[in-house]
Amino acid sequence: MSSVAALRNLLENGSEITIVCHNNPDPDCLASALALGRLAADTGIDERHILYSGNISHQQNRAFVNLLEIELQPFDPAAVTGRESGELLAFVDHSVPGANNKVPEGTPVDIVIDHHPAEDIEAAFVDHREEVGATATILTEYVHESGLDIDTTLATALLFAIRRETLSFLRGVTADEYRAAATLHEHVDKDLLQRLASPSVSSATVDAIADAIEHRVVRGPVLLSHVGRTNERDAIPQAADYLATLEGVETAIVFGLVDDTVQISGRSTDARVHIGDVLHDAFADVGSAGGHREMAGGEIPLGLFADYTDDDDRLTEMIEQIITGRLVAELNLAEDDDDEDDD
Structure with a gap:
């Protein structure tokens, strides 16, 4: 079974998903959370929550959330502990409870998708690729292989995240980032992409x-x-x-x-x-x-x-x-x- 098939199979058996961002989330984390939420919706999950802790203080990050109208909720420990069957917990752009997040150590995690170095990752589904330049690259692959409609908001979010994480394809970039960009390019709002790239600085x-x-x-x-x-x-x-x-x-x-x-x-x-x-x-x-x-x-x-x-x-x-x-x-x-x- 391919990775995308395994992920969709897990999602299809879920009734609700809570996607936890790492502390002070950046566009790579936020866009990946948005994409995973869209995949969950496509498999029939109506209850979807994206949680974050810390601050969204970088001017580009604030613009990213506001212009793309990403619905975020402050982290709530009750949302990740004592879950019932079918209530899924997912990490994107981080991987271990208690490491760069406020999830209590030892909390069972269902889905982990990440590209940062880490050890001892435990989850029902894990896609951990240190070799790629951005977690958004992995999620772009899933969205594409799922045949999911890539709307303007999602495409712009993912492409901006990949560009930002790789310093406009100059740092840590791989062939996977170029393939992802090619997939997203025709769906992107180029004016919005430019606005995200040039926010005001405090x-x-x-x-x-x-x-x-x-x-x-x-x-x-x-x-x-x-x-x-x-x-x-x-x-x-x-x-x-x-x-x-x-x-x-x-x-x-x-x-x-x-x-x-x-x-x-x-x-x-x-x-x-x-x-x-x-x-x-x-x-x-x-x-x-x-x-x-x-x-x-x-x-x-x-x-x-x-x-x-x-x-x-x-x-x-x-x-x-x-x-x-x-x-x-x-x-x-x-x-x-x-x-x-x-x-």
Whole structure:
């Protein structure tokens, strides 16, 4: 039985589906959830829910939800525990309960579709392909093979997600992404796609990126920086994307304080560096971190540091020393490398 046939068989035996997005969902996760919901509807499931936790703060993500009118609900633990027969639980773009989601560890999951590195995935149906560039690529394949009508909203959502996840087909892209794009192209609303690609940017995001530029330290091909405290969580990966384009920089890692956590984002084009492994090995003992060879992220609870001082500058300085020390060790950077800080 093919993967799409196995998935449809499971859906046809379900009466309700709850699709849980990962924390602070991005377009790849949201578009994949939308597509899985359409597949569920096509098999006769009328009760469909897409849940999310955290924030949708990136301007593109907000535009994505608003312009495509995706119906989301805040995460509710009661929706995923104590389910009755036929009530399905699905993960898209993540795979393990308690890892980048608020689902209690050990919760049975029925469907997992993901492309991020992960271990010990357990579900009735699993399609875990680390080699592809986006989870939306997998869902496009399912939609196409199911013969499902690809309407403008769904096509635009999936294509934008694939473009965003692969940096417009420049990062982690495979032949599967090009095939998916070809499938979606004729159904896309090109004007809407352009609007999604060019949303307005908040002043807080610009300020955070400016702080990252000011605080950058370069050691050979590696750039480390921080944005201090920010309410714009998604400004951190945007800063990492921008700083990774600087001449001579092959690896850029940026962190920032968001609420009671340290958020970290890394980018790398260095063939010697798997940035997902770097962040995982450096911070897995104090938080959650990991990702792909070229793109990764992490989250570390402030813990006792949050009670140590209410001075954000002092707190940032302390966290910077710890994070920099771990990254210097993990990347095997010489302590006496010349630092470049162009304030």
